[in-house]
Amino acid sequence: MAAMILSARGLTRHFGGLKAVDGVDFDLAQGEIHAIIGPNGAGKTTFVSLLSGRIPVQSGSITFNGQDITRLPAHARVARGIAYTFQITAIYARLPVYDNVALAVQRQGSRALRRDTMAALARVGLDDRADQEAGTLAYGHQRLLEIAMGLALKPRLLILDEPTQGLANSEIEGFKALVRSVVPDTTVLLIEHNMDVVMDLAQRITVLNFGRLLAQGTPADIRANGAVQAAYLGG
Amino acid sequence: MKSLALHLAVIALLFALQFVLPPYHHTNIARVMVLAVFAMGYNIAFGYTGLLSLGHALFFGAGLYAAGLMANGGWTGLATLPAGLLAGGLVALAVGMLALRTAGVSFMIVTLMFAQAGYLTILYFGPVTGGDEGFVLPAAARNLAGFDLATETPRYTLGLALFAVALLANLALVRSPLGRVMVAMRENEERSRMLGYNPFTVKLTALVISGLYAGVAGAGYALMFGYVGASFAAIQYSILPMLWVLLGGAGTVLGPFIGALLMFYLIDLSSSVTTAHQMVVGVALLALVLFAPKGLLGTLRERGLKWLP
Ligand SMILES: Nc1ncnc2c1ncn2[C@@H]1O[C@H](COP(=O)(O)OP(=O)(O)OP(=O)(O)O)[C@@H](O)[C@H]1O
Ligand SMILES: [Mg+2]
Numbered sequence: 001m002a003a004m005i006l007s008a009r010g011l012t013r014h015f016g017g018l019k020a021v022d023g024v025d026f027d028l029a030q031g032e033i034h035a036i037i038g039p040n041g042a043g044k045t046t047f048v049s050l051l052s053g054r055i056p057v058q059s060g061s062i063t064f065n066g067q068d069i070t071r072l073p074a075h076a077r078v079a080r081g082i083a084y085t086f087q088i089t090a091i092y093a094r095l096p097v098y099d100n101v102a103l104a105v106q107r108q109g110s111r112a113l114r115r116d117t118m119a120a121l122a123r124v125g126l127d128d129r130a131d132q133e134a135g136t137l138a139y140g141h142q143r144l145l146e147i148a149m150g151l152a153l154k155p156r157l158l159i160l161d162e163p164t165q166g167l168a169n170s171e172i173e174g175f176k177a178l179v180r181s182v183v184p185d186t187t188v189l190l191i192e193h194n195m196d197v198v199m200d201l202a203q204r205i206t207v208l209n210f211g212r213l214l215a216q217g218t219p220a221d222i223r224a225n226g227a228v229q230a231a232y233l234g235g
Numbered sequence: 236m237k238s239l240a241l242h243l244a245v246i247a248l249l250f251a252l253q254f255v256l257p258p259y260h261h262t263n264i265a266r267v268m269v270l271a272v273f274a275m276g277y278n279i280a281f282g283y284t285g286l287l288s289l290g291h292a293l294f295f296g297a298g299l300y301a302a303g304l305m306a307n308g309g310w311t312g313l314a315t316l317p318a319g320l321l322a323g324g325l326v327a328l329a330v331g332m333l334a335l336r337t338a339g340v341s342f343m344i345v346t347l348m349f350a351q352a353g354y355l356t357i358l359y360f361g362p363v364t365g366g367d368e369g370f371v372l373p374a375a376a377r378n379l380a381g382f383d384l385a386t387e388t389p390r391y392t393l394g395l396a397l398f399a400v401a402l403l404a405n406l407a408l409v410r411s412p413l414g415r416v417m418v419a420m421r422e423n424e425e426r427s428r429m430l431g432y433n434p435f436t437v438k439l440t441a442l443v444i445s446g447l448y449a450g451v452a453g454a455g456y457a458l459m460f461g462y463v464g465a466s467f468a469a470i471q472y473s474i475l476p477m478l479w480v481l482l483g484g485a486g487t488v489l490g491p492f493i494g495a496l497l498m499f500y501l502i503d504l505s506s507s508v509t510t511a512h513q514m515v516v517g518v519a520l521l522a523l524v525l526f527a528p529k530g531l532l533g534t535l536r537e538r539g540l541k542w543l544p
Contacts (some may be wrong), residue, residue, distance in 0.1 A: 054429065078431030090426045103419050107431045108411045113412070143281060153431065 005030045005157060005187050011050055011060035020046040021210035023060070028157070031184025035202035036191045036223075039231065043211040044191045045087050046116075047234065048159045051189075052084035053077040062118065081156030085163060086145045087191070093135030097126055100134050100145055104152035120152040139166045147175070151182065158182065159189045164197055175202055199223075207231070238260055238488075238544045242406055245489065246399045249277045253391045261387055263503070265394035269494050270479070271453045272401040274380050274491030276323075277476035278541030282485035283409060284441040285421030287339075289331065289473050290346030293353040294446040297322040297451025300357065300364065301462030312379030312393075323450015326353075331442040335435055343541070350473055352355025357465045370462025378462055390459045398492070401448060405488050417441050418486075449476075465495045478516075479500050481525055484530030488544050493531055 006028040010058075014020040020043045028034055036044050049055040049096055051062060053074030061070045068078055072172055092100050098169070109215055110116040121127040124144040129137065134145060143166055150158055160179075164172050173198045192198045198205060198219070205222045207214040217227045249268065256264060273295055280286040307316045331514040334345040349434030357364045364370075374385060382389035408414045419427045420437050428434055458461050466472075476491070477500075483494025498516070505515035536543040 041390065052285045052429065054425075073433070074428050075431050075433045078429065085430050086426075086429070090423060090429075094422060097420065099415055103415060103427070105432050106415070139287075149430065 003030045008062045013058045019211045024213050031203050032199050032203045033188045035198045035205045038208035042208040060162040083150040083153040083155035084159045085150040087161035089142045089146050091134045091145050097132050097134050098130040101148050101152050104149045122147050140171050158186045161191045164194050246295050262360040263368035265391045268394040271495045272397050272474045273449050273452035274479040275401050275405050276445045276493050278491045280409040280442050280445035280478045284417040287343050288346040289343045292468050294327050294449035294470035295352040295453040297326040298450030299463050301466050302454035303459040305374030312458050316400045318452020320451040320544045324447040327443050327446020331439045335438050374464045375541035384458050484532030487532040490532040
């Protein structure tokens with residue numbers, strides 16, 4: 001198998017008695033598109049939040065690019081190349097679309113801020129809305145803006161938390177093309193409920209259930225897996 | 236471009252004003268300009284970065300006393316003005332290192348307590364600071380590169396110079412990448428963190444810049460008006476810049492000046508007709524909250540002047 005860009009061992013996070021993430025071992029190959037699926041409340045968002053540093057790790061360890069990042073604060077992980085887009089859209093609603101993306105672009109130390117920002121917006125087709133207040137965008141466009149912010153960080157690992165939620169079918173096609181265009185320079189970890197998108201995009205799939213790893217494999221493996229069928233795909 | 240022109244025009248207007256103003260208003264405008272520098276500093280922390288501090292009197296007082304105490308030691312404006320600037324910045328750095336571990340209401344309380352501690356320290360060291368009564372600066376110290384700041388024109392010119400530099404620096408700051416990050420912190424700290432910005436560092440930077448403004452305003456005030464006293468480090472001087480900023484428009488570059496100007500004349504005019512000028516201020520603020528919660532310029536910006544920085 002290709003080199004691992006990220007490895008987690010025994011990753012755990014409990015909320016009181018609730019075992020949101022419970023001893024998960026996980027490896028992400030350099031350049032792959034990897035999907036995480038699982039029922040609502042399975043711990044998917046919590047799991048990737050541990051990877052991005054948004055939530056502190058309770059126990060276990062994470063290495064990224066060969067270095068231990070378990071205790072690194074979130075902003076420092078972004079600097080190392082881990083970008084996270086929120087499940088619940090977290091754009092700067094009162095700022096112009098332009099500023100939303102410029103904030104990500106300037107973090108990369110861009111020398112031509114305007115040009116690079118417009119290019120990042122053009123990638124998701126929002127360049128003609130640069131001056132609009134972000135909160136007034138249609139929901140689907142807000143999701144695209146969120147993705148544009150993640151991409152503008154030029155991350156080595158892009159974590160997308162349910163990016164297609166609220167997108168129209170036509171927009172989903174564009175989204176799939178976008179994701180394909182960033183690999184293999186960027187590794188993509190994708191939480192997704194839309195099984196068509198998952199089966200279409202992902203090279204490997206991880207199934208979480210009750211905070212534990214239920215199964216892992218290629219789309220074909222997962223389709224054929226009885227336990228997954230029972231827990232998630234609805235038989 | 237449009238906004239740079241506007242700000243330059245305001246500076247030019249204030250420059251021209253000195254030739255037509257009667258002496259009383261001449262002094263008033265000089266005072267408002269230097270207080271507006273303080274307010275701009277407050278606005279950088281509060282309006283742009285979202286840091287609701289109740290302790291800015293400490294930074295103003297640091298500049299004021301740095302200049303005042305050095306003046307007693309024989310130094311003139313060339314040394315005391317930069318010293319005041321630094322004093323404000325350093326005190327803000329020290330306070331920020333501790334206070335920025337908290338946020339929201341705790342941050343308000345912690346900054347308030349620091350400022351009160353500073354105020355009490357000034358009173359405690361009465362023999363040096365003059366305590367409650369303060370002290371008058373030696374005439375020789377009120378001198379900047381040969382100009383006597385006790386006279387009208389040099390005093391006005393210093394006020395205007397501080398104001399102009401502060402205003403243009405403020406404009407440059409809010410249009411810079413740092414300014415954008417400050418606003419991002421105010422709007423959504425969690426999001427900003429996930430774009431790779433360390434909230435603590437960004438807020439500390441903003442607070443130190445804010446402290447530099449307050450400090451140089453304090454030093455300028457001491458030099459221009461020749462008096463240093465503990466009342467300038469008291470709670471009123473933490474509340475006043477907030478009111479000026481709220482009145483003029485938080486998160487606007489000219490708002491702090493407009494707010495300081497209006498409030499000053501509101502009190503000035505009302506106290507000439509009634510002793511209840513506190514009530515006039517109260518009513519004005521109430522009207523503000525009801526009809527223009529974003530302040531004057533904030534409201535204008537919403538109603539069409541979208542380019543207003
Ligand atoms: N901050 C928190 N405090 C307490 N409980 C939490 C917290 N965050 C998540 N949980 C709980 O942890 C469990 C896992 O939540 P998580 O958001 O990770 O699930 P998910 O797989 O992303 O679900 P969904 O598909 O609905 O997004 C849920 O039961 C949730 O209620
Ligand atoms: Mg989730």
